Amino acid sequence: LNLSGAESIRRWNSADSGRDLPYVLVVVDEMAELSAVESSSRDEKGRRQAALASVSRICRLGRATGFHVIVSTQRPDAEAVPGQIKANIPATVAFRVRSAINSRILLGEDNAGAATLPPLPGRGIWQFDSEVRFQSIWLDKRAAEAALAPLLAQAAGTERVTPCLPLRPQL
Numbered sequence: 764l765n766l767s768g769a770e771s772i773r774r775w776n777s778a779d780s781g782r783d784l785p786y787v788l789v790v791v792d793e794m795a796e797l798s799a800v801e802s803s804s805r806d807e808k809g810r811r812q813a814a815l816a817s818v819s820r821i822c823r824l825g826r827a828t829g830f831h832v833i834v835s836t837q838r839p840d841a842e843a844v845p846g847q848i849k850a851n852i853p854a855t856v857a858f859r860v861r862s863a864i865n866s867r868i869l870l871g872e873d874n875a876g877a878a879t880l881p882p883l884p885g886r887g888i889w890q891f892d893s894e895v896r897f898q899s900i901w902l903d904k905r906a907a908e909a910a911l912a913p914l915l916a917q918a919a920g921t922e923r924v925t926p927c928l929p930l931r932p933q934l
Contacts, residue, residue, distance in 0.1 A: 771827050772784050772786065772827065772828055772829035784828065784829055785829060786829040786830075786831065787825075787830045788830075788831050789821055789825075789831070789832045790832075790833045790834075790835075791818060791833070791834040792835060793835065793836060793837065794834045794835065794836040794843050794848075795836050795842070795843035796811075797811050797814050797815045797818065798811065798843050799811045799815070801842075815845065818832070818834070818848060819845070819847050819851070822848050822852055823851045832852060839860055839865045839866075839868050839869050840864075840865065840868060841868060844868055844869070849868075854890065854891040855888075855890045856887055856889055856890075857876075857887060857888045857890070858880070858886065859878070859880040859881075859886065859887075861878070862878055863875035865878065866879075870888060870894075871890075876894070876896075880896075883898065884901040885899040885901035886898055886899075
């Protein structure tokens with residue numbers, strides 16, 4: 764992109780180059796799985812550190828080239844959400860967490876708001892340029908599966924979906 768003078772994928776694709784670049788969505792379902800702290804062996808620790816470095820690089824360099832990253836975790840601590848990744852993800856959604864420390868990791872040093880949310884399923888905080896408390900729709904597992912079934916039965920507008928395999932120790 765830089766050689767063409769385009770500073771974003773949108774400008775590149777509108778420049779009529781004849782080679783449109785696709786947008787890519789990268790989803791990390793459980794960021795804590797990349798934490799090297801919990802690795803059982805030296806090899807496993809190395810694989811997790813390499814995967815974490817790759818996610819960090821995509822977060823840092825990918826936005827201008829059409830990469831969008833969503834990371835989630837059920838364990839919002841400093842090992843699961845490293846600072847170099849958190850600094851490069853511009854928006855945060857936080858649901859109720861156990862402690863003010865967990866809230867500060869997600870929302871910033873002076874923000875314990877996620878720890879003080881009422882215990883209502885789907886209540887959360889959206890943080891981007893400003894902060895908004897919201898109530899999302901909450902579906903139990905069976906209702907969610909029923910709602911998603913038609914989408915999962917078709918390609919849903921994607922050309923290719925490549926799931927990443929979970930990190931497993933090699934035997």
